[in-house]
Each structure stands twice: as structure tokens, then as C-alpha cells.
Amino acid sequence: MIEFYCSNSEVKDLLEDYWKSDDAYNFIYTQKYLLNKYEFKSTASLEAIVKKNGYGFVNEQKYLCPECKQPHKFFLRKDFKDILKRFSLNCNKCEVKAIEEKIIEAYNFSIGYILDFNKIYNANLNYQYDDDFYDIFERLNYLELVYLYVIIDRNNPNCFGKLGAKNFPLFLHEEFYSDNKVLQSLRKKRLLFYTLGTPTKDYIDFINFSQSFYKNEISVETCNILNEIKGKNLDFFNIILRLQYFNFKSYKALLFKSILEYKFSLNELEDLSVFLKDRRRSEVLFLSDTVEYNTNFKILKDNAIDYKIELLKDTYNLKEIYGYFNSSVNASLYKLDTLNDIQRKYLKNNIYTNIFKSGTEKRVFKKDLPRNYRKSSLLKFIEENYELECVWEDMPVNDFIKKFFNKLQLCGNLSEC
Ligand SMILES: [Zn+2]
Structure with a gap:
């Protein structure tokens, strides 16, 4: 049976008649009958009053939200039909909660990559160097220096350090990038960023989509966390850092010199x-x-x-x-x-x-x-x-x-x- 909640005693009779049903969830009274009985001019005005003053619900196991075990609320008869069709689904509150958990998971996975990419991006494109890259450069080992050199030499980054979307992944494959500790180390030191081998893009797409789809329902806490990536460039591409005060030609020359003069312990x-x-x-x-x-x-x-x-x-x-x-x-x-x-x-x-x-x-x-x-x-x-x-x-x-x-x-x- 359909039960109902009413917040306004003046229209309690109306709501009772509106939601009255038999055991098979068929409504007892037609809308036409209700329009006459309560002297409404149109269905729209009847529904406005019903919607404003309460809701119906079915307190039966199979129609509860499987997550919070609360009945679904329906404000009009047509909502009720929808709920019957999708009765096993989570309620909206639980759905948003589950989405938020996924957003946080996606955020935690991506945030490192987002910050890494943006450090290089800001340095190369906006001349904002947050880290002392020269200090990092001074402490590079031989293989790191050679890799930086060959990346510039063979992949011809443009003046912003962008590396080819087709050629650079090929280069990475040639170097067995997934087992290559030197390339991984360069990425960790934020001298190089590549997208190959990480599902970050999917996570970011998911965050962007859910953020706009559930705009007004996401909690303040989650919004605050997501504010961290506001204004960041999420459109990743392969990029190599350009050392401050250098262009790629002079950077390459510096690398070559450092390689030839390298002293091995x-x-x-x-x-x-x-x-x-x-x-x-x-x-x-x-x-x-x-x-x-x-x-x-x-x-x-x-x-x-x-x-x-x-x-x-x-x-x-x-x-x-x-x-x-x-x-x-x-x-x-x-x-x-x-x-x-x-x-x-x-x-x-x-x-x-x-x-x-x-x-x-x-x-x-x-x-x-x-x-x-x-x-x-x-x-x-x-x-x-x-x-x-x-x-x-x-x-x-x-x-x-x-x-x-x-x-x-x-x-x-x-x-x-
Ligand atoms: Zn729920």
C-alpha cells in the first residue's frame, strides 16, 4: 500500500484521496474525480498543491533504497511509476554519496599527475618556476642527463616543450618505459611528463562530468577538495621542462657538455x-x-x-x-x-x-x-x-x-x- 506524509493539515484529505491505492498499487480515484471533488480548475494546479504539501512512499523491503534502507519519496503519481520501474536503485542521496566517493578516489589518483604536469606547463609557458630546477639539474646522474639529451635531440620539442603525440609514445616504447627507472625518475623530478601508461585522463573526465552533472548536490567538503584543481590545466600532453633562462638549443648544449664531463663514481x-x-x-x-x-x-x-x-x-x-x-x-x-x-x-x-x-x-x-x-x-x-x-x-x-x-x-x- 502507498503511504503518504503531509505537512499541511488543511489539505490532508486531498493527499489521502490522491495517494489512496489498492494492494496492487492501483489508484482508487481518477484525477478527474479529484478535480471535481476539490474544485480545481486544472490538473496542473492540483499537482502544484499535492507536490508542495507532502509526498508518497512505499515502506516495503523491495522498494527501499538498498543502501540506506529508506523508502523513496515520490511527489506525484508519475514519479511513483518511475520508482516502481527502478525500485532496486539507490536513492538520490545515496547515489550522490557513492559518486562523491568515486570523485575523491579519482582525485587522489590524479592529483599528483595534475600538479606535476602543471609545474612543467607553468614553467615552460608562463615562466613560473616553482622548484629550483637548476639545483635538481645539477644532481642528475649520467643516464638521466643522456635521456634528457636524446629526448630533445630525437623528439624535437616545440618552444613550449611539447613532445609529439605520436612520436614520443613510440620513443617511450623503444625505451621499455614501463620498466625504465631512469624515465620514471625524470618524471618524478618533474623534468619530464608523459601520459602513456596512466589512466589519468579517464579519471579527470569522470571528475569533470560528475562535477557538472551533480553540480548542486555535491557536498561542500568535496567541492573544497576539487577547488584544488580549479584553474589548473587538465588537458595533458607530453612535455619536457625547459630550464630557466635556456631555450631548447642551449639546454641541449648544456646537457651534452655535462654528459661529456660527467665523473662516475x-x-x-x-x-x-x-x-x-x-x-x-x-x-x-x-x-x-x-x-x-x-x-x-x-x-x-x-x-x-x-x-x-x-x-x-x-x-x-x-x-x-x-x-x-x-x-x-x-x-x-x-x-x-x-x-x-x-x-x-x-x-x-x-x-x-x-x-x-x-x-x-x-x-x-x-x-x-x-x-x-x-x-x-x-x-x-x-x-x-x-x-x-x-x-x-x-x-x-x-x-x-x-x-x-x-x-x-x-x-x-x-x-x-
Ligand atoms: Zn539511500
Whole structure:
């Protein structure tokens, strides 16, 4: 049954008749009957009085808001029909509350990115430098300096530091950006900002939409929090900081000079060596994925596989490692030929993984790297500027490191220890 609340005793009879229903929620009196009985000239004037002086509700479990367990309020018969259709939905109050929680979550996730982007944006476009970037610059390590250099050199930022929306993500992929601690560190130091790999844009869109959609219903507390991002630029793009008093040409020259004059401590050499070995490891995993994509053979990873990859990395160059993957595939195909279809289907990857691990193949052939292999710009820089007389992908990583460090020593880059 529909119950009702009335705030004005003078129209209580009207509201009672208006909301009176049978057990199946059919109204007892027609609107026409009510118009006559209470001498209204139009439905509109009747509804104005009903709406102003109370509301109907159904105090039954299935028509309550599942969140606060309160009945929905309806002010006119047509609202009631809507509620019946959507009875399992949260009431408006609870809906707004849930939205506010999501807004805060989205805000907390995005605020760091928003502030980071705006710091660089304000510096480059409005000459407002909040941080002492020169101080940060002075303390950059070798790899950070080289990355800043190659980003400017290969990506040609415009005078505001904006980096290409298509080219820069490609650059990031080439550098295995999601595992690249140097790029992450540059972002943390607010010298570089990129949007790839973060769902920030979706969060910001959500905040913007909900803020205008629920304009008058959002609590003051939430509004105050959102005021933090008022006036900030939320339209992110990839951007690199331009050092104060520099343009990108002179900044690039400063970076180059700092790189050539860089003095490594022993610990820093160790870090550099770890970085290059990690890079090689990422490349081997990339080759593994490529083989999987091309041949449908998948390495089943375990400790022995990790060990094998380490071993390959130390012993062979990248082309030989690619050759090793491919000869493992061929050996697996050969072995699979002896099995029936069902066995093939279930054993395929196990056989491949075992052959890869055991490495009974004594001779390792070089294979040209797949066409989607892209060389790191950082490595190209090293090859071009230190006259190493060797190429990264043609050397086992340790040999490359040895040559490179010898060169650094010859160039006087190792500090006396
Ligand atoms: Zn509720």
C-alpha cells in the first residue's frame, strides 16, 4: 500500500484521496474525480498543491533504497511509476554519496599527475618556476642527463616543450618505459611528463562530468577538495621542462657538455652496468614475445628459464639469442611431428620450454632481428659518441659494457678512487 506524509493539515484529505491505492498499487480515484471533488480548475494546479504539501512512499523491503534502507519519496503519481520501474536503485542521496566517493578516489589518483604536469606547463609557458630546477639539474646522474639529451635531440620539442603525440609514445616504447627507472625518475623530478601508461585522463573526465552533472548536490567538503584543481590545466600532453633562462638549443648544449664531463663514481658505474643488463633482459623477453606472436610457441616461465635467460644474455649477442629461440622452435616442431594431434596440442609449450631450457643445440646461429625490434635511442647515443667500434646488438651485454667502460676511462670520465 502507498503511504503518504503531509505537512499541511488543511489539505490532508486531498493527499489521502490522491495517494489512496489498492494492494496492487492501483489508484482508487481518477484525477478527474479529484478535480471535481476539490474544485480545481486544472490538473496542473492540483499537482502544484499535492507536490508542495507532502509526498508518497512505499515502506516495503523491495522498494527501499538498498543502501540506506529508506523508502523513496515520490511527489506525484508519475514519479511513483518511475520508482516502481527502478525500485532496486539507490536513492538520490545515496547515489550522490557513492559518486562523491568515486570523485575523491579519482582525485587522489590524479592529483599528483595534475600538479606535476602543471609545474612543467607553468614553467615552460608562463615562466613560473616553482622548484629550483637548476639545483635538481645539477644532481642528475649520467643516464638521466643522456635521456634528457636524446629526448630533445630525437623528439624535437616545440618552444613550449611539447613532445609529439605520436612520436614520443613510440620513443617511450623503444625505451621499455614501463620498466625504465631512469624515465620514471625524470618524471618524478618533474623534468619530464608523459601520459602513456596512466589512466589519468579517464579519471579527470569522470571528475569533470560528475562535477557538472551533480553540480548542486555535491557536498561542500568535496567541492573544497576539487577547488584544488580549479584553474589548473587538465588537458595533458607530453612535455619536457625547459630550464630557466635556456631555450631548447642551449639546454641541449648544456646537457651534452655535462654528459661529456660527467665523473662516475664506482657505485655509479655499477648502476650503469645494471641498467644496461636490465635493458638486454627486456630485449630478450621482447624476442620471446615476438617468437610467441609469430609461431604460437610460448615459454612457460619458471626459475630454470630465468637462469637460462641470464646465461644466454651473458654468453651470446642479441642476434644469436634470437637464433637460439628460433632453433628451439624448429627442434620443437621436429619433436611434435612424432606425436598425435591431442598430444601436440597439450604438450606443445612444454616441449618448447624444455628444449629452450636444456639447450642441447650446440651451435647457435645468428638470426636477423625481427622488423619490430627498435633500438634504444640511449644506446644509439652511446655508440655514436664514444667511438666504441662495436654495435650493441652484436655483442653479449657484458662485452659491450667492458668496451664502454674502457672508453669512459680513456675519456677521463672515471673519478679517481
Ligand atoms: Zn539511500
